Amino acid sequence: MPHAFPHRRAWMTSVAASASLLGLSTRTRAGSSEKPARSLRIAHLTDVHVQPELGAGEGLAACLQHVQSLKDRPQLILSGGDSIMDSFGQDQARTKLQWDLWARVLKGECSIPVEACIGNHDVWGWNRDSSKATGDEPLYGKKWAVEALGLSKRYRSFDREGWHFVVLDSTQPAAKPGSYTAHLDEEQFDWLERDLAATKPETPVLVLSHIPILSAAAFFDGENTKGPDWVVPGAWMHMDAKKIKDLFGKHPNVKVCLSGHLHLVDRVDYNGVTYFCNGAVSGGWWKGNYHECAPGYATLDLYPDGTFERQYIPYGWTPKT
Secondary structure (H helix, E strand, O other), X not given: OOOOOOEOOOOOOOOOOEEEOXXXXXXXXXXXXXXXXXXXXXXXXXXXXXXXXXXXXXXXXXXXXXXXXXXXXXXXXXXXXXOEOOOOOOOHHHHHHHHHHHHHHHHHHOOXXXXXXXXXHHOEOOOHXXXXXXXXXXXXXXXXXXXXXXXXXXXXXXXXXXXEEEEOXXXXXXXXXXXEEEOOXXXXXXXXXXXXXXOOOOOOEEEXXXXXXXXXXXXXXXXXXXXXXXXXXXXXXXXXXXXXXXXXXXXXXXXXXXXXXXXXXXXXXXXXXXXXXXXXOOOOOOOOOEOOEOOEEEEEEEOOOOOEEEEEEEOOOXXXX
């Protein structure tokens, strides 16, 4: 996949749904051609999958250096989950090794504030057969990720430069032991309802989740057409997408949702909300491109009127053999 991508201007509609998989630079502006002063520039880095192998620590450092060397430097990094290669089915020693590497690279290479969400690979021990976890350990499940990422809570919200940011926890236990599905648990959804209701209607809202709430790329990741119908696993896209969509419909100030998980880049516009899936820092898990997606990250320029601009930026990583 080439590292130079054509720019594409896309205008957000309020009702019609559209999706683009190949237009990696997108702009959403409304009304006047005059641009208001920008509120904030953020970088969205997701699916780093840091590990000692394949030069992944060096790759994360290279990505952070690229972000910070931009002429127009972001003021905030949103880390989109799957920070480490895997702890879902790994023992304590392997999990600690990965989180220690993550912390070491961030401390040495990142001077921009970071806000993070939890990815499925950041959850420790849910595959008990592989991890040998009992479930009684102090850091079992999401507790290790909450501590390692310095989170106040697995889901939360905060305000920055006139925008309201909502950070969700997509990964929930599935009925099958040792597996997961994507949705908001009841406690979290109730909190989200209250949080959006308490946000001033003139304040634009950005939602960060690891697993996409709504995605076109989910239909192209994996073998989804072995039978007569499309099949998108519940671990690839939110099973409660309709419920969340209905909630967002009550709050027109929800403008944009960011996710990763699929290691692909897409955009879906539906009912006034834009859903971006923003590739992967690790690309194909540090082995090169994943389908059409090169290792990269996204920048978003946020404006006080609730509009935004997104660009996906490959940072030139070459796989280590």
